[in-house]
Amino acid sequence: MTVSSGQCEFETTSGTDILDVTPDVRAFLEASGISDGVLIVFAPGATAGITTIEFEPGALADFRRTLEMVAPRDQEYEHNRRWGDGNGHSHIRAALVGPSLAVPVLNGRLDLGTWQQIVLCDFDNRTRRRRIRLQAIGE
Amino acid sequence: MTVSSGQCEFETTSGTDILDVTPDVRAFLEASGISDGVLIVFAPGATAGITTIEFEPGALADFRRTLEMVAPRDQEYEHNRRWGDGNGHSHIRAALVGPSLAVPVLNGRLDLGTWQQIVLCDFDNRTRRRRIRLQAIGE
Amino acid sequence: MTVSSGQCEFETTSGTDILDVTPDVRAFLEASGISDGVLIVFAPGATAGITTIEFEPGALADFRRTLEMVAPRDQEYEHNRRWGDGNGHSHIRAALVGPSLAVPVLNGRLDLGTWQQIVLCDFDNRTRRRRIRLQAIGE
Numbered sequence: 559m560t561v562s563s564g565q566c567e568f569e570t571t572s573g574t575d576i577l578d579v580t581p582d583v584r585a586f587l588e589a590s591g592i593s594d595g596v597l598i599v600f601a602p603g604a605t606a607g608i609t610t611i612e613f614e615p616g617a618l619a620d621f622r623r624t625l626e627m628v629a630p631r632d633q634e635y636e637h638n639r640r641w642g643d644g645n646g647h648s649h650i651r652a653a654l655v656g657p658s659l660a661v662p663v664l665n666g667r668l669d670l671g672t673w674q675q676i677v678l679c680d681f682d683n684r685t686r687r688r689r690i691r692l693q694a695i696g697e
Numbered sequence: 698m699t700v701s702s703g704q705c706e707f708e709t710t711s712g713t714d715i716l717d718v719t720p721d722v723r724a725f726l727e728a729s730g731i732s733d734g735v736l737i738v739f740a741p742g743a744t745a746g747i748t749t750i751e752f753e754p755g756a757l758a759d760f761r762r763t764l765e766m767v768a769p770r771d772q773e774y775e776h777n778r779r780w781g782d783g784n785g786h787s788h789i790r791a792a793l794v795g796p797s798l799a800v801p802v803l804n805g806r807l808d809l810g811t812w813q814q815i816v817l818c819d820f821d822n823r824t825r826r827r828r829i830r831l832q833a834i835g836e
Numbered sequence: 837m838t839v840s841s842g843q844c845e846f847e848t849t850s851g852t853d854i855l856d857v858t859p860d861v862r863a864f865l866e867a868s869g870i871s872d873g874v875l876i877v878f879a880p881g882a883t884a885g886i887t888t889i890e891f892e893p894g895a896l897a898d899f900r901r902t903l904e905m906v907a908p909r910d911q912e913y914e915h916n917r918r919w920g921d922g923n924g925h926s927h928i929r930a931a932l933v934g935p936s937l938a939v940p941v942l943n944g945r946l947d948l949g950t951w952q953q954i955v956l957c958d959f960d961n962r963t964r965r966r967r968i969r970l971q972a973i974g975e
Contacts, residue, residue: 559699560837561872563942595834596735596832596874600938600940602948604949604953611743611788615775616779617785620774620785624767629898635898640892641892649898650898653887653888654887654932655792655795656795656887656888661797662702662739662830664702671743674796691947693940695834695837695873697699698839698973734839735874749931749935755913755918759913760928798935799936808971810879810880813935834973836838
């Protein structure tokens with residue numbers, strides 16, 4: 559049993575940028591040499607989230623619309639009133655979606671569904687350089 | 698420390714079928730021989746989710762109603778316009794609830810609350826044969 | 837590779853009490869002696885959740901407002917009709933936020949963002965003594 563750590567960085571745009579990080583996760587897993595275990599994908603940061611979705615433009619647009627309904631960008635936020643950075647909605651979306659995902663690994667492969675991709679959601683209202691942490695435990 | 702893998706299959710109905718998979722998870726854990734560690738429950742697929750809830754008809758009906766408010770079945774979805782499969786709402790609900798759950802294992806037992814059950818939520822709009830992956834790491 | 841278990845208890849108030857448990861998680865990690873691996877934070881119970889957020893009063897107030905919009909306290913719930921305990925909204929919020937979080941550990945530290953704290957959300961409608969489970973796996 560070993561632990562293997564890695565990270566990836568991405569340039570993101572403002573306005574709920576959703577990135578398919580599955581290829582990066584797969585590349586990390588292959589390099590790790592771990593064939594059976596669990597892989598954690600984690601977004602360090604209070605305005606990003608990790609989940610899975612079918613990565614096609616329609617589903618992504620729908621997901622953005624739902625998040626806009628649940629935590630509208632132009633609503634008043636106490637966070638904005640205190641800090642003036644205008645990303646109150648980003649914090650709420652991130653807390654709801656959550657920053658971590660645990661994916662089973664079998665025979666060196668992620669056990670994902672056919673249409674299921676791992677995505678980094680950057681909810682912030684400005685372009686950023688985003689880092690995700692990949693942590694695999696297994697044998 | 699070892700890794701133990703298993704899976705379970707379920708026949709689901711359309712319209713946010715919610716299944717209590719706790720007995721299956723417990724049976725897997727017992728067979729695994731792992732007494733202390735972590736057990737991952739994962740739904741491979743872009744239209745299903747894993748969470749916990751008190752598995753009684755009232756809470757399940759309330760959960761379905763909330764999901765219907767957040768991502769209504771009969772709303773227009775870009776996903777449906779592109780793919781014509783009518784399950785745009787399923788993708789959104791799955792992305793929000795998330796496909797993975799990590800449950801602590803102590804002395805051979807899941808550390809769940811008394812009224813807390815592990816559920817597979819099939820959000821798809823048709824009956825399916827669903828698989829969940831169970832992955833335990835521990836000693 | 838070892839497994840280390842711990843738990844913490846908190847007195848909570850009613851009405852979506854959100855507690856910063858990061859210092860407790862850090863203290864547990866330090867005592868565990870694990871320097872690289874994964875730490876699971878888990879809320880045993882059907883009316884609590886674990887997520888991350890920037891722990892400042894504005895973002896917490898905004899998060900509570902969003903949850904009140906998604907699952908209003910004073911709406912009618914089937915759960916309440918059956919059980920009369922008035923916490924139907926608590927069950928829905930808990931199922932949405934989810935009870936578990938997996939945090940990467942590197943060099944003895946949680947890989948959190950600067951403004952990202954781990955929070956226990958007690959959604960119940962009465963004061964409680966709440967327990968969270970901490971489970972670390974690593975070396």
